[in-house]
Amino acid sequence: MNLFVTLLRRETTALFVSPIAWAVIAVFLLLMGYTFTMNLFIAKTASLTHIFFQAAALLVLIVPILTMRQFAEERRGGTLELLLTAPVPEHAVVLAKFGAAWIVTLVMIGLTGVYAIVLGIWGTPDWGPVYAGYVGLVALSAALVSLGVMVSALTSNQIVAAMVTLGLFTLMWMVDTLATLLPAGIDNVLIGVSLLAHVTPFATGALYTSDFGFFIVLTLAGLFFATRALGRR
Amino acid sequence: MSFPEAGAPAAPAFSLPAPVVQARGLVKWYGRRKAVDRVSFDVMPGEVVGLLGPNGSGKSTILRMLTGYLAPTDGIATIDGCDVLTDSLEARRRVGYVPEDVPLYPQMRVHEFLAFMARLRGVAAPGVAQAVDDVVDRLRLGSVRALTISKLSRGFRQRVAIAQALLGEPKLVILDEPTNGLDPRQIIELRGVIRGIAERHAVLVTSHILAEIERTAQRALILLDGRLLGQYVIGSGEPLEDVFLRMTEAEGPGAA
Numbered sequence: 001m002n003l004f005v006t007l008l009r010r011e012t013t014a015l016f017v018s019p020i021a022w023a024v025i026a027v028f029l030l031l032m033g034y035t036f037t038m039n040l041f042i043a044k045t046a047s048l049t050h051i052f053f054q055a056a057a058l059l060v061l062i063v064p065i066l067t068m069r070q071f072a073e074e075r076r077g078g079t080l081e082l083l084l085t086a087p088v089p090e091h092a093v094v095l096a097k098f099g100a101a102w103i104v105t106l107v108m109i110g111l112t113g114v115y116a117i118v119l120g121i122w123g124t125p126d127w128g129p130v131y132a133g134y135v136g137l138v139a140l141s142a143a144l145v146s147l148g149v150m151v152s153a154l155t156s157n158q159i160v161a162a163m164v165t166l167g168l169f170t171l172m173w174m175v176d177t178l179a180t181l182l183p184a185g186i187d188n189v190l191i192g193v194s195l196l197a198h199v200t201p202f203a204t205g206a207l208y209t210s211d212f213g214f215f216i217v218l219t220l221a222g223l224f225f226a227t228r229a230l231g232r233r
Numbered sequence: 234m235s236f237p238e239a240g241a242p243a244a245p246a247f248s249l250p251a252p253v254v255q256a257r258g259l260v261k262w263y264g265r266r267k268a269v270d271r272v273s274f275d276v277m278p279g280e281v282v283g284l285l286g287p288n289g290s291g292k293s294t295i296l297r298m299l300t301g302y303l304a305p306t307d308g309i310a311t312i313d314g315c316d317v318l319t320d321s322l323e324a325r326r327r328v329g330y331v332p333e334d335v336p337l338y339p340q341m342r343v344h345e346f347l348a349f350m351a352r353l354r355g356v357a358a359p360g361v362a363q364a365v366d367d368v369v370d371r372l373r374l375g376s377v378r379a380l381t382i383s384k385l386s387r388g389f390r391q392r393v394a395i396a397q398a399l400l401g402e403p404k405l406v407i408l409d410e411p412t413n414g415l416d417p418r419q420i421i422e423l424r425g426v427i428r429g430i431a432e433r434h435a436v437l438v439t440s441h442i443l444a445e446i447e448r449t450a451q452r453a454l455i456l457l458d459g460r461l462l463g464q465y466v467i468g469s470g471e472p473l474e475d476v477f478l479r480m481t482e483a484e485g486p487g488a489a
Contacts, residue, residue, distance in 0.1 A: 006352040010338075017340050078336030082397075085300040086353040087326040 003088060007096030011070075012103055020069070021104050024062050028108045031058060036115045046123035051115060052133035052203035059105065059141055060173050060195070064165035066104055067148025068158045070097040071230075075156040090230040094223055098149050105141040109134065129205025136202020139215035140195065144169060146222030153229040169195070250278050251314065253327075253405045253435040254299060258308035261294050261459075268294045270459040271308070276405065281431045283450030283467075284439040285477065291459035292439040293333060296407050299437070300330045313404045326355060329398030329434070333409040335390050339383035343374060343393055346382060347400065354401030368396040372426065388419035395426060399434070406430050408438040412445055424449050447473045455480050 015021045035054050039045060074080040083093060113134075119125045147168060152161040176194035179187035191197050198211045254276035261269040269291040276282045284292045297303040299310055301321045310317045315324040338346055347365045356364045369378050372392045377385055382393060391411060398406050408427070412420045427449045430436055440446050446453050447467055455462045455477055462480040465473060 002358070003353065006349065010341075010349055014338070014340065078332055078334050079338060081297075081302055081332050082330075082336050083353075085302050085325060085328070085330045085332075086350065087322050087355055088353050089322065 004092050004096060007088070007092055008099045011096045011100030015066070015100050015104055018069075020065065024065055025104070025108050025111070028055075028058055028062055029111055032112050032115070036112075036118075040118075040122075046119050046125045048115060048119065048125070048130055048133055049203055049205075051112065052137060053199070055109065055112060055137055056140055056195075056199045056203065057173070059137070059144055060169045061166070062108075063101075063105065063141070063144040063148050064162045064169065066101050067145060067152050067165060068162035069152070070101060070149050071152040071226075072155055072158045072161045076158075084230065091223075091227045094149065094153070094226045094230065097152075098146055098223060098226075101145045101149065102142055105145060106138065109137045109141060126205070129203075132202050132205045132207050135207065136199055136211070139202070139212060140199055143195075143215045143218035143222070146219040146226070148222075150222040150226040150229065153226040252276060253278050253280075253313055254310070254437065256295070256299070256308070256310045259295060259298055259305050259310060260307035261291070261298060261303065262306045268459050269298070269305075272456075272459070272461045273308075274454055274461065274464070276435050276437055278404070278435050279431065280452065281427065281436040281438065281450045283446035283453045284437065284456060285441070285443065285446045285453045285473075286456030287441055289458075290441075290456040292441075292456060293409055294459075295456075296330070296409050296437070296439060299405075300328055300407060301325050326401065327404045329354075329400070329403040329406045331391075331394045331398050331406075331408045331411060333413060335387075335394045337382045337390060337393060340381060342379055342381050343385070344369070344378045346393065347396055350397040351400045354403075356401055364400055368399050371399065371429065372396040387414050388416070388422070391415065391419070391423065392426070395430070399430065402433070404435060406434045406436050408436065410439055410441070412440065412442065420445075443474050443477060453477075457481050457484055 032051065032055060036051055039047075039050050071080065074083065084090070116125070116130050119130075148161075148165045151165045151168065152158075155161050155164070172193060173195045176191045176197045179190040179194075182190065192214075198214045201208055201211055252275035254274070256275075257273050259269055259272045260267070272291070272295060274282075284295065286292050294303065298305045299312065299317060301317045301324055304318060312324040313327045315327060317324045341349070344365055347368060348361050351361045351364045352358070369375055372395060374389070374392055374396060377389050377393075382390065385393065395406075395408070395411075398408075411423055411427070415423060427436060427438065438446070438449055451467055453465045453467060453473060453476075455465065457480075462484065463476075465476045467473060
């Protein structure tokens, strides 16, 4: 546990020392703030449903930038060799990398809580969907960060890691649109792996264990394969 | 006074210390290329052993297998009795390793980096500061301990890398091409540092430079194309250069 905390502290510090985390948080909040303002003052709706959909879509675009360096940079700089020849189990390294990048995404998501507070002050929002939306974003971000860390563990090139992760996320986001072209049976499989299909219930205020399960399975699978990728030397 | 029972094995008159490193038949394939071919050797406590060979002879691959970074395709290696494959964490606890390109975290301060590595190497929290002070003193890093690593010269970076390898008092310290990129003064200083390390640890050092092995090691293991051609006790008569040429030329003209 102490070992994990030591690694997590270093990883989190490394992310916040680099300008990437700050740039990502700033751009995310800028775009979210723009949408919230338009939603509130032009559409005049006291709801965060649009905000949650946009936040989810932005996470799909932004998480690859956060996770691309996690292992790729260590591999390129040789520090991975230093880390993995110390008496440290691979899974502790993976969990620390995952934890650090997830903390950054949680900070981003947490800061959008200001919008909920503003809604609460100036209007009477239905709080159920607001809570559900945030739970959904937290679950989605865990799955995305885990998959991003997994891809980063497979390459020493940050750009390759970012592009492969982005491609994977985009495909998983919109794969359900392909379902309409496929025969019954197969279409359900594609809908079952679609990020959008599992985010939508959360964003609209519905909590299903199947959606939770989906994101938990993705998160665990990403961490498992990242650990396997590190062990494959 | 008691006597051993009849048939009991007689107690040895003296016992040799167990080797820190035991490598037996190490093999490593990279795809279709055999990088290391049935290499066996021992390193005894307090000994400085040099792995000598041209670039691509398998030196770094052997070190990486001993540190647990690479899994051998075949063969066994133990560090202080711990198998590097099946008891990897315990084996790694007994090794301090300085990779060839001296990889460090450039944004960290020297003392932060050393404290981080001390914790990773299992130094208990109350002892971390003392362990860092100890290696800072041993490697004479006092003047740079508060600086960020990115601001250090190559020589100081090398010392920081060695310092982290000494944390946790490993049985074996492995240095991969430690003189690479150093100026002559730094190389001379480093030789002194290696001699100092050898007072408390076994040392395995690689180089493709004959003079470096001759000056720092007590025994040289000569490698070519992944094979161990032989070993030579430094200072036992014939110059190392002659031994190296004889061994490598026996493998065919232009082999080295």
